[in-house]
Amino acid sequence: MDAKLVLLPGDGIGPEILAQARRVLDAVGRSFGHQFDMSEHPIGGNAIDEFGDPLPQATIDVCRSCDAILLGAVGGPKWDDPTAKTRPEVGLLRLRQELGLFANLRPIRTFEELIDSSPLKRDVIAGTDILFFRELTGGIYFGDSGRRSHESGEAAYNEMVYSTGEVERIVRLAAQAAMERRGKLTSVDKANVLETSRLWRQVAERVVKDEFPTLKYDVVLVDAMAMHLISRPKDFDVVVTGNMFGDILTDEASMLPGSLGLLPSASIGSGGPGLYEPIHGSAPDIAGQNVANPLATLLATAMLLRHSLSLSAEAAAIEAAVDSVLKQGLRTRDIATGDSSVGTTEMGDAILNALS
Ligand code: NAD
Numbered sequence: 548m549d550a551k552l553v554l555l556p557g558d559g560i561g562p563e564i565l566a567q568a569r570r571v572l573d574a575v576g577r578s579f580g581h582q583f584d585m586s587e588h589p590i591g592g593n594a595i596d597e598f599g600d601p602l603p604q605a606t607i608d609v610c611r612s613c614d615a616i617l618l619g620a621v622g623g624p625k626w627d628d629p630t631a632k633t634r635p636e637v638g639l640l641r642l643r644q645e646l647g648l649f650a651n652l653r654p655i656r657t658f659e660e661l662i663d664s665s666p667l668k669r670d671v672i673a674g675t676d677i678l679f680f681r682e683l684t685g686g687i688y689f690g691d692s693g694r695r696s697h698e699s700g701e702a703a704y705n706e707m708v709y710s711t712g713e714v715e716r717i718v719r720l721a722a723q724a725a726m727e728r729r730g731k732l733t734s735v736d737k738a739n740v741l742e743t744s745r746l747w748r749q750v751a752e753r754v755v756k757d758e759f760p761t762l763k764y765d766v767v768l769v770d771a772m773a774m775h776l777i778s779r780p781k782d783f784d785v786v787v788t789g790n791m792f793g794d795i796l797t798d799e800a801s802m803l804p805g806s807l808g809l810l811p812s813a814s815i816g817s818g819g820p821g822l823y824e825p826i827h828g829s830a831p832d833i834a835g836q837n838v839a840n841p842l843a844t845l846l847a848t849a850m851l852l853r854h855s856l857s858l859s860a861e862a863a864a865i866e867a868a869v870d871s872v873l874k875q876g877l878r879t880r881d882i883a884t885g886d887s888s889v890g891t892t893e894m895g896d897a898i899l900n901a902l903s
């Protein structure tokens with residue numbers, strides 16, 4: 548197959564982890580006989596520095612015309628001035644919105660070899676297998692926002708809006724996925740306080756009742772979910788929730804496998820190219836040190852091959868390589884339990900070895 552892939556390294560550790568993904572894609576292409584045409588484009592802070600825009604027009608244009616997109620991460624302290632004209636994160640939010648990527652899939656699975664890297668107890672986490680559907684182009688991230696004067700100085704506001712259609716489409720996708728898994732869907736909201744959540748709950752319940760009557764379905768309030776997620780993670784199969792709740796709960800959920808550096812994600816939607824990325828950020832505290840864990844990005848690469856290119860054997864080969872290097876005992880610093888650890892490129896080398 549010939550596929551056109553856009554790589555968006557971004558900022559911080561983004562370029563380091565995408566470099567490993569690029570090597571792995573080259574190797575998979577060679578051994579399975581595919582031609583992956585890969586090109587790199589600016590997004591985020593580096594794009595602000597160079598073009599004054601976190602999502603230059605040329606980047607969005609090439610993203611629209613490719614088969615799939617792989618992103619590192621954006622952001623960093625250099626661009627954090629609250630009075631700045633624009634921000635790296637705006638580039639990523641616009642990319643998601645312009646491509647209509649309303650569903651962000653975040654699988655949370657524990658690895659047997661890493662159970663002891665997690666701060667949580669083995670018997671609580673072993674066997675966890677959750678698939679989060681985070682709504683990605685609506686809610687408080689995309690509502691009206693601004694500042695107004697206030698007797699104490701200023702007030703700032705962010706509007707949170709969800710429409711029937713936005714809830715229907717994400718719940719439908721999540722429910723379909725649940726039907727193909729263990730048949731259980733949990734919707735997470737804050738319906739005891741928020742009007743958006745009350746609409747969310749009504750719509751979700753109707754979609755499930757009318758279209759997926761055999762699904763085991765429950766609703767959990769987001770504050771309680773933060774607790775249930777680490778006290779009884781094995782009870783959850785597919786979880787569907789809004790943009791901000793999903794963002795927060797999945798960073799928390801990364802402690803089930805043991806590190807943010809292990810969680811991949813896929814953003815899909817209106818049928819155009821999908822966007823694949825680790826769920827973590829640009830990790831400025833470790834950028835440039837060759838210590839970042841590239842596995843989240845490599846697992847996101849596997850998701851790209853499976854979901855956007857229908858290359859399941861190739862995706863499975865990457866996932867098997869990840870299992871294999873963990874079995875061999877290779878650990879980047881974030882998942883190391885003893886004194887010894889390997890760097891980002893050494894982990895990439897080991898994956899290439901396992902693939903060949
Ligand atoms: P972060 O996810 O970058 O880092 C949180 C902690 O996890 C840090 O200690 C970091 O070193 C560690 N970590 C993250 N990824 C790791 C990896 N692959 N290997 C080893 N350790 C890893 O979150 P933050 O520090 O709150 O945010 C930093 C910047 O990243 C901010 O500007 C934020 O806006 C941005 N961000 C971007 C994305 C994205 O591009 N998708 C996601 C989240 C945060």
Ligand code: IPM
Nearest residue numbers: 621622636639640794826828
């Ligand atoms: C993520 C990140 C982003 C988000 C930021 C960088 C805009 O935290 O992908 O999880 O909040 O969606």
Ligand code: MN
Nearest residue numbers: 794795798826
């Ligand atoms: Mn996040």
